[in-house]
Amino acid sequence: MQPFFAGEYANPSGHYASARRATEALTSAREQVAEVLGALPEEVVFTSGGTESINAAIKGVAFAQREAGAGAHIVTTQVEHHAVLHSVQYLERFGFEVELLPVDEFGCVDPDEVADAVRDDTVLVSVMYANNEVGTVQPVAEVARAVRERGRALGRRIPVHTDAVQAANSHALDVDALGVDLLSLSGHKFGGPKGTGVLYLRRGIPFLEQLSGGGQERQRRSGTENVPGMVGLATALTLAQAERGAFAARTSMLRERLLAGLRRRWPELRSNGHPTQRLPQNVHLCFDGVEGEAVVEALNALGIEASAGAACTSATWEPSHVLLAMGVPIELAIGSLRMSLWPALDEAAIDYVVEQLPGVVEQVRAAAVPAL
Numbered sequence: 462m463q464p465f466f467a468g469e470y471a472n473p474s475g476h477y478a479s480a481r482r483a484t485e486a487l488t489s490a491r492e493q494v495a496e497v498l499g500a501l502p503e504e505v506v507f508t509s510g511g512t513e514s515i516n517a518a519i520k521g522v523a524f525a526q527r528e529a530g531a532g533a534h535i536v537t538t539q540v541e542h543h544a545v546l547h548s549v550q551y552l553e554r555f556g557f558e559v560e561l562l563p564v565d566e567f568g569c570v571d572p573d574e575v576a577d578a579v580r581d582d583t584v585l586v587s588v589m590y591a592n593n594e595v596g597t598v599q600p601v602a603e604v605a606r607a608v609r610e611r612g613r614a615l616g617r618r619i620p621v622h623t624d625a626v627q628a629a630n631s632h633a634l635d636v637d638a639l640g641v642d643l644l645s646l647s648g649h650k651f652g653g654p655k656g657t658g659v660l661y662l663r664r665g666i667p668f669l670e671q672l673s674g675g676g677q678e679r680q681r682r683s684g685t686e687n688v689p690g691m692v693g694l695a696t697a698l699t700l701a702q703a704e705r706g707a708f709a710a711r712t713s714m715l716r717e718r719l720l721a722g723l724r725r726r727w728p729e730l731r732s733n734g735h736p737t738q739r740l741p742q743n744v745h746l747c748f749d750g751v752e753g754e755a756v757v758e759a760l761n762a763l764g765i766e767a768s769a770g771a772a773c774t775s776a777t778w779e780p781s782h783v784l785l786a787m788g789v790p791i792e793l794a795i796g797s798l799r800m801s802l803w804p805a806l807d808e809a810a811i812d813y814v815v816e817q818l819p820g821v822v823e824q825v826r827a828a829a830v831p832a833l
């Protein structure tokens with residue numbers, strides 16, 4: 462990335478030699494990403510991150526489809542990231558109708574239920590690849606196949622989008638194998654720079670750009686391109702996908718060590734998400750009688766960096782919409798803890814967490830003010 466921050470500083474829209482070098486770097490980054498996705502380079506749109514890609518995918522397709530008279534009905538799930546949920550809520554203000562499908566206790570959506578929800582005015586289906594809280598990997602290929610068959614019966618093509626932001630370290634991203642028409646990625650989730658993203662947009666899918674201006678990215682996303690960012694994103698994505706087998710093997714081993722260690726202490730330990738169809742690096746636990754944030758703070762003081770699965774506002778605890786959709790009782794949902802493992806962690810770090818976490822939970826539980 463470094464040469465493109467300073468030495469090769471030119472704007473790729475220019476027509477002089479240094480601008481051409483910037484364009485070449487961008488072209489090469491686009492080709493690298495296209496190769497990972499099994500896509501055409503022109504189907505790759507560079508963005509500022511997962512949120513922008515998802516907003517563009519959902520709003521861009523929804524508005525274009527409605528303009529073409531295809532309808533205004535959208536199908537998605539209750540466990541999506543807020544980038545999806547708030548985008549579809551936004552569209553409701555413009556007259557779109559949204560169906561949020563339920564999930565099972567593992568956070569999985571049923572592909573047949575998705576297909577059954579599709580109507581002859583459905584303009585988009587959006588189902589995430591992997592959940593950011595509990596790590597469940599959705600059966601995206603089956604969903605896409607079921608939607609395609611349903612679309613065939615209805616005599617129309619219904620675009621399928623997947624939020625693949627969490628999947629790139631451990632799962633394949635071939636868009637044809639997945640059967641998706643749109644796919645969103647965020648650079649920093651796979652070791653690339655923050656503030657970079659990709660929207661894969663299959664050729665022929667109706668799309669109305671959400672950022673209008675100078676017409677960059679083939680009119681689909683105006684604005685001067687982030688050349689160093691895209692150079693970094695493309696390299697990181699290529700490396701992450703080349704190493705995903707090793708990533709999965711290492712993080713699964715660390716995950717099993719962590720859970721086995723904790724279960725020696727707590728045989729009844731509750732680990733959330735799907736037992737096998739999951740992100741290997743994600744560990745999501747629930748404890749009763751504690752608030753997740755308090756556990757996170759106490760762990761932080763011990764040098765253990767984790768996050769609570771619940772968002773806290775000043776007046777009220779707001780339990781995770783994902784856990785509630787999975788049927789987790791509210792008391793447990795409030796006491797959730799998420800840890801993300803990384804291949805570079807060593808076994809000693811895992812053993813340190815196993816040693817410290819039970820005492821921390823007990824200490825937080827003892828200090829908790831009983832609910833009135």
Ligand SMILES: Cc1ncc(COP(=O)(O)O)c(C=O)c1O
Nearest residue numbers: 510511512542544593626627647
């Ligand atoms: C599943 C999922 N989707 C979307 C996003 C948003 O990505 P970004 O923060 O790059 O905009 C995230 C970020 O954590 C995520 O986990």
